[in-house]
Amino acid sequence: MACRCAACKYHHRKCPPDCILAPHFPIGTTERFLTVHSVFGSANVARLLAEVPPPLRGDAITTLLFEAEALLNNGTKGPIAYIESLQMELRSLQTQIIAANLELNMLRSRATPPSVAPACSTPPPSPGDSSSVIEGSGGMELNGKPVGSP
Numbered sequence: 001m002a003c004r005c006a007a008c009k010y011h012h013r014k015c016p017p018d019c020i021l022a023p024h025f026p027i028g029t030t031e032r033f034l035t036v037h038s039v040f041g042s043a044n045v046a047r048l049l050a051e052v053p054p055p056l057r058g059d060a061i062t063t064l065l066f067e068a069e070a071l072l073n074n075g076t077k078g079p080i081a082y083i084e085s086l087q088m089e090l091r092s093l094q095t096q097i098i099a100a101n102l103e104l105n106m107l108r109s110r111a112t113p114p115s116v117a118p119a120c121s122t123p124p125p126s127p128g129d130s131s132s133v134i135e136g137s138g139g140m141e142l143n144g145k146p147v148g149s150p
């Protein structure tokens with residue numbers, strides 16, 4: 001006895017060798033078939049599959065299954081509810097990115113005080129030249145404090 005696909009088994013009919021639903025609803029996938037069938041109807045699914053090139057039929061069934069599950073979970077919005085949820089998550093993540101960039105820019109501006117730039121433009125005093133070293137302000141400074149002083 002030939003194995004019937006889940007669709008043909010459900011409809012109590014003989015599964016022909018060229019059954020268009022058999023590759024996508026093999027035996028044991030009754031629940032998956034019923035999900036798609038309850039929303040779209042197996043005749044419509046078979047008709048739709050016939051219009052899709054064979055290499056894309058698996059993707060078509062995956063899409064129909066996703067849409068059917070979404071419609072069964074949320075009858076009014078269906079997959080739109082999932083899209084809206086993802087858009088809300090996206091907006092939240094974009095807001096977090098903007099806040100993180102603002103904080104990063106603030107931290108960067110604190111790490112490089114403006115007093116450091118002019119000090120780097122003048123050449124550092126040579127070790128033996130005491131006339132160019134003013135007591136308490138020799139060397140490089142960080143945040144107004146000489147580097148290396150207690």
Ligand SMILES: [Zn+2]
Pocket residue numbers: 004005006007008009014015016019020021022
């Ligand atoms: Zn079949």
